[in-house]
Amino acid sequence: MITTYLFYFLSFLAIMFALMVVFSKNPVHSVLYLVLTFFTIAGHYVLLNAQFLAAVHIIVYAGAIMVLFLFVIMLLNLNKETEPHKSVWLKASAAVASGLLLVVLVGSLKSAETIVATNAFDPNIGLIENLGKVLFSEFLLPFEVSSVLLLVAMVGAVMLGKKSIK
Amino acid sequence: MTLSFLIYKIILVVIVFAVTLVVAMYSTYAERKVAAFLQDRIGPNRAGPFGILQPLADGIKMFMKEEVIPGASNKTLFIIGPSLVLLTACMTGVVIPWGSPLVIDGTVYPLQITDVNIGILYLFGVISLGVYGIMIGGWASNNKYSLLGAMRASSQMISYEVAMGLSIIALVMTTGTLSLGQIAEQQHGWHWNVFVQPLGFFIFIICAFAETNRAPFDLPECETELVGGYHTEYSSMKLGFFLFAEYINMFISSAVIATFYFGGYNMPFIERFVQDPNWLAILGVVFLFMKIVFFIFVFMWVRWTLPRFRYDQLMNLGLLFK
Numbered sequence: 001m002i003t004t005y006l007f008y009f010l011s012f013l014a015i016m017f018a019l020m021v022v023f024s025k026n027p028v029h030s031v032l033y034l035v036l037t038f039f040t041i042a043g044h045y046v047l048l049n050a051q052f053l054a055a056v057h058i059i060v061y062a063g064a065i066m067v068l069f070l071f072v073i074m075l076l077n078l079n080k081e082t083e084p085h086k087s088v089w090l091k092a093s094a095a096v097a098s099g100l101l102l103v104v105l106v107g108s109l110k111s112a113e114t115i116v117a118t119n120a121f122d123p124n125i126g127l128i129e130n131l132g133k134v135l136f137s138e139f140l141l142p143f144e145v146s147s148v149l150l151l152v153a154m155v156g157a158v159m160l161g162k163k164s165i166k
Numbered sequence: 167m168t169l170s171f172l173i174y175k176i177i178l179v180v181i182v183f184a185v186t187l188v189v190a191m192y193s194t195y196a197e198r199k200v201a202a203f204l205q206d207r208i209g210p211n212r213a214g215p216f217g218i219l220q221p222l223a224d225g226i227k228m229f230m231k232e233e234v235i236p237g238a239s240n241k242t243l244f245i246i247g248p249s250l251v252l253l254t255a256c257m258t259g260v261v262i263p264w265g266s267p268l269v270i271d272g273t274v275y276p277l278q279i280t281d282v283n284i285g286i287l288y289l290f291g292v293i294s295l296g297v298y299g300i301m302i303g304g305w306a307s308n309n310k311y312s313l314l315g316a317m318r319a320s321s322q323m324i325s326y327e328v329a330m331g332l333s334i335i336a337l338v339m340t341t342g343t344l345s346l347g348q349i350a351e352q353q354h355g356w357h358w359n360v361f362v363q364p365l366g367f368f369i370f371i372i373c374a375f376a377e378t379n380r381a382p383f384d385l386p387e388c389e390t391e392l393v394g395g396y397h398t399e400y401s402s403m404k405l406g407f408f409l410f411a412e413y414i415n416m417f418i419s420s421a422v423i424a425t426f427y428f429g430g431y432n433m434p435f436i437e438r439f440v441q442d443p444n445w446l447a448i449l450g451v452v453f454l455f456m457k458i459v460f461f462i463f464v465f466m467w468v469r470w471t472l473p474r475f476r477y478d479q480l481m482n483l484g485l486l487f488k
Contacts, residue, residue: 028243028305035298055287063294067301067324074305074313128283128344 003047010047014040027073031066038062052128178279182259190413191221193462197413200466228406236399240306247303248400248407254296255414261285262421263350265431265451268444277431277447281347286334289346289422293330293377296415297323303408304396315395322480323377330373333366337426350430360427367427371464374419376480378412380465382472383480420461421454428457 202209304316
């Protein structure tokens with residue numbers, strides 16, 4: 001019962017903060033609202049008893065990626081004067097394009113069927129032991145492939161970050 | 167979840183919170199005494215016998231000072247900054263096992279607020295959030311020195327988090343668990359993790375120095391280059407929050423080091439003298455605090471012995487030796 005209320009409360013907060021990301025004038029405020037949005041999503045993970053996912057979500061998104069965002073925005077020191085001025089045509093075409101996207105989304109949601117859960121929800125599925133077992137047995141190949149992908153990205157980042165290649 | 171369980175947890179939370187604040191408060195006094203000892207001075211000795219009321223006097227001074235909020239600053243964020251720093255500093259205490267469980271009338275009372283099965287990740291997450299308070303505070307002050315100090319603090323904390331994460335992963339692989347309660351339990355007797363992972367301990371303690379922004383890594387508040395670093399514009403208790411959070415972080419880091427590598431509440435050979443499990447639990451708390459006090463002393467010892475690094479040396483140390 002209490003989880004239902006918590007779910008609605010967290011969802012309300014998540015949507016509100018997400019809207020604030022878009023609507024706030026100051027880019028630094030936007031980033032901070034995005035961090036709060038990530039927190040509410042982590043709260044949803046905790047409600048599903050997926051604590052590992054919640055913790056990793058906080059560490060990776062709020063702890064690392066958003067700090068870098070904040071870093072760049074603070075150093076750029078964006079404000080009204082430095083904002084690039086776009087022409088009216090550009091604004092109008094952007095409005096038309098995003099309006100069309102909205103139409104497509106509404107149309108696809110209208111014709112979508114409601115998904116019925118095929119098997120009962122197992123509250124222990126998100127615990128770290130079960131997650132590890134599933135990752136190393138059932139999903140071993142995708143797991144290893146994604147590790148190779150991360151390695152490639154890491155090597156690429158180091159190569160790009162080097163000043164000169166001897 | 168019964169009512170008595172809830173009340174017990176609330177009492178435990180209040181005790182841990184109060185003890186954290188009191189230890190941090192007296193760390194400021196201890197720091198000045200240790201500094202005085204290392205520099206062959208006397209240190210604070212006016213407020214009360216041996217100056218033990220000095221932290222109270224400092225606190226009252228901080229509260230009584232005029233509060234200045236710069237006109238060109240972002241007021242909301244200016245207030246949120248120090249609050250966040252103190253909040254994240256206080257949040258880590260909940261997963262630390264302060265002692266083995268007490269058994270009274272057949273009911274088990276664990277001396278740990280919550281033993282989540284992702285304790286280490288929780289700790290790591292809260293540490294990584296500690297950057298925000300400093301960054302927000304530094305940016306909202308609208309001052310070049312503050313911004314530079316905040317940038318230094320955050321880049322230093324992010325880069326040392328990587329090394330800290332790697333040393334923690336080595337620890338997790340040897341212990342096979344992410345729960346702090348189990349890690350402390352496994353180090354019963356002489357099975358302290360420091361004998362298994364001496365290098366990991368060394369890396370972890372260096373990263374702990376960097377994460378708490380203390381000397382020799384206190385470049386974010388380097389007076390000779392940056393006036394006061396990220397808290398240049400702060401006055402009164404807001405400045406006090408920034409300074410106080412450093413001492414709370416130091417206390418929590420010492421508790422984490424003691425739990426991870428030095429057996430937590432365990433002390434070898436104690437079972438030979440005391441058999442009653444409840445007395446053992448209480449003694450365990452005492453042993454843990456002895457270890458914590460020792461590590462707080464190490465933090466101070468290093469601060470007053472080593473000079474500050476240069477900034478590029480700091481980043482090289484953090485990012486190249488891996």
